[in-house]
Amino acid sequence: MVSSLNIIEVARVTPSNSDSAESLSLPLTYFDLIYYKLRAVERVIFYRIPNVTRPFFDSVIVPNLKTSLSSCLSHYLPLAGKLIWEPLDHKPTIVYSQNDDVSFSLAETNADFSSLSGNEPFPSTELYPLVPALQSSDDSASIVSFQVTLFPNQGFCIGVSAHHAVLDGKTTTMFLKSWAHICKHQDFSLPQDLIPTYDRTVIKSPTDSENKVLNEWRSFTKILAGGKEPANPKSLKLNPSFEIGPDVVRYTLQLTREDIQTLRERLKREVSSSSSSTSSSKELRLSTFVIVYSYVLVCIIRARGGEPHRPVGYAFSVDCRSLMNPPAPNYFGNCIAGCSRMMLTAKMFMGEEGLLAAATMVSDSIEEWDESFAWKIPDFVAYATLPPETQLILVSGSNRFGVYELDFGWGRPDKVMVVSISPGNGISMAEGRDQNGGVEIGLSLKKHEMDSLIDLLHCELK
Numbered sequence: 141m142v143s144s145l146n147i148i149e150v151a152r153v154t155p156s157n158s159d160s161a162e163s164l165s166l167p168l169t170y171f172d173l174i175y176y177k178l179r180a181v182e183r184v185i186f187y188r189i190p191n192v193t194r195p196f197f198d199s200v201i202v203p204n205l206k207t208s209l210s211s212c213l214s215h216y217l218p219l220a221g222k223l224i225w226e227p228l229d230h231k232p233t234i235v236y237s238q239n240d241d242v243s244f245s246l247a248e249t250n251a252d253f254s255s256l257s258g259n260e261p262f263p264s265t266e267l268y269p270l271v272p273a274l275q276s277s278d279d280s281a282s283i284v285s286f287q288v289t290l291f292p293n294q295g296f297c298i299g300v301s302a303h304h305a306v307l308d309g310k311t312t313t314m315f316l317k318s319w320a321h322i323c324k325h326q327d328f329s330l331p332q333d334l335i336p337t338y339d340r341t342v343i344k345s346p347t348d349s350e351n352k353v354l355n356e357w358r359s360f361t362k363i364l365a366g367g368k369e370p371a372n373p374k375s376l377k378l379n380p381s382f383e384i385g386p387d388v389v390r391y392t393l394q395l396t397r398e399d400i401q402t403l404r405e406r407l408k409r410e411v412s413s414s415s416s417s418t419s420s421s422k423e424l425r426l427s428t429f430v431i432v433y434s435y436v437l438v439c440i441i442r443a444r445g446g447e448p449h450r451p452v453g454y455a456f457s458v459d460c461r462s463l464m465n466p467p468a469p470n471y472f473g474n475c476i477a478g479c480s481r482m483m484l485t486a487k488m489f490m491g492e493e494g495l496l497a498a499a500t501m502v503s504d505s506i507e508e509w510d511e512s513f514a515w516k517i518p519d520f521v522a523y524a525t526l527p528p529e530t531q532l533i534l535v536s537g538s539n540r541f542g543v544y545e546l547d548f549g550w551g552r553p554d555k556v557m558v559v560s561i562s563p564g565n566g567i568s569m570a571e572g573r574d575q576n577g578g579v580e581i582g583l584s585l586k587k588h589e590m591d592s593l594i595d596l597l598h599c600e601l602k
């Protein structure tokens with residue numbers, strides 16, 4: 141049966157103290173500008189409530205979520221604002237004015253909650269109706285939008301679309317934890333670790349780095365437009381979302397702490413008996429991230445198979461909050477930088493020593509990291525001119541965000557997913573639901589490739 145979704149209402153929620161709050165404006169920083177045109181980051185969080193009815197949804201769940209969202213926005217006022225680019229400014233600014241609000245949609249669906257929140261592959265297209273659109277035009281862009289969807293007698297989910305020029309993964313999850321905290325405890329105040337800080341002076345990017353990033357964007361847009369100058373270089377219209385074909389399926393790989401330990405031991409053995417071609421002079425960093433990412437990277441490349449010399453690459457983000465001066469653990473905004481290797485070949489990861497090769501590269505990328513990398517201007521032109529068949533494995537989310545702590549008062553989520561991962565190349569990462577050292581990986585691939593990948597992922601662990 142093809143499922144259907146009915147939008148019940150598109151409501152607006154204002155911060156609870158919106159009449160008294162001052163207007164504010166927050167300029168985008170160097171880190172923010174890196175993402176100013178990027179498509180929204182979309183998440184969906186599933187809560188199972190077996191006997192949930194529409195009256196309970198309307199009279200308890202929705203009012204509680206709305207009231208707590210309104211209180212929470214008072215701590216996170218920029219989220220209710222808009223991104224605008226004044227004609228005389230060299231970059232966009234977040235502007236919040238009194239009574240600004242966020243979009244909060246309510247919907248009801250007959251989709252199968254268990255299949256969408258479960259661990260078997262299902263069509264990726266089924267997730268998209270559960271996340272709201274994020275409004276953007278040439279003149280302005282919304283910063284967040286929400287959709288709460290009822291699955292009668294099964295549960296509900298919260299869909300979130302977030303503008304990546306305003307929120308990175310740490311900020312989005314900190315906001316969601318704050319909302320959940322207020323909703324569950326009916327307490328307006330937030331614990332210290334959830335209070336956002338807005339001081340932009342901690343981002344001491346080198347002079348002119350902001351202009352350089354904007355120039356990179358201009359060149360990128362021009363290449364994508366076949367060499368034509370952008371008609372409106374200050375347009376805030378976001379890049380469109382991915383086109384998802386009906387043959388693309390979504391799958392969540394769950395690796396337990398024991399699986400990760402098995403891979404760790406295997407890598408240790410391979411290091412001690414490896415040939416010099418894959419070993420590095422540095423000690424291998426066998427963190428959970430390095431092991432899991434390298435493992436999935438290798439399996440995805442092998443599952444696609446093909447020409448051994450075909451181009452592949454990887455890119456992941458590094459949270460730079462601890463590198464700022466002073467360190468800014470609760471910094472609101474983007475404080476991440478990309479770490480990537482391009483123009484590798486599939487062959488490097490296909491053979492017996494493929495896992496060790498991947499782990500060595502990812503480990504070296506992290507070990508070499510220091511503050512200077514944070515200010516390295518991203519080479520957008522290199523991305524735009526990659527051979528089109530390049531398989532670039534990108535990671536969203538992190539195994540450090542604690543998304544399964546998001547308890548709004550109806551228990552921990554059954555599933556949390558980053559919806560906006562690019563089919564074929566994107567993966568998402570989160571810690572396992574049992575919070576026992578495992579990791580979840582979200583994957584979106586064409587069905588036949590996913591079948592091969594699932595076989596490989598499980599077979600390699602035996």
Ligand SMILES: CC(C)(COP(=O)(O)OP(=O)(O)OC[C@H]1O[C@@H](n2cnc3c(N)ncnc32)[C@H](O)[C@@H]1OP(=O)(O)O)[C@@H](O)C(=O)NCCC(=O)NCCSC(=O)CC(=O)O
Pocket residue numbers: 181307308309310312425426427428429430456457458459460476506535536537538540
């Ligand atoms: C660069 C990294 C990926 C490297 O990861 P590593 O795991 O190798 O390194 P690390 O320093 O984090 O952790 C190494 C070891 O330190 C300890 N450790 C460190 N931090 C910890 C934490 N917060 N909680 C628990 N343990 C922690 C652990 O023992 C861990 O080993 P062990 O692991 O074995 O327990 C990471 O540091 C990082 O920056 N992660 C966040 C990336 C990020 O923000 N992504 C989102 C991008 S925005 C995005 O994608 C959009 C969105 O999400 O909305």
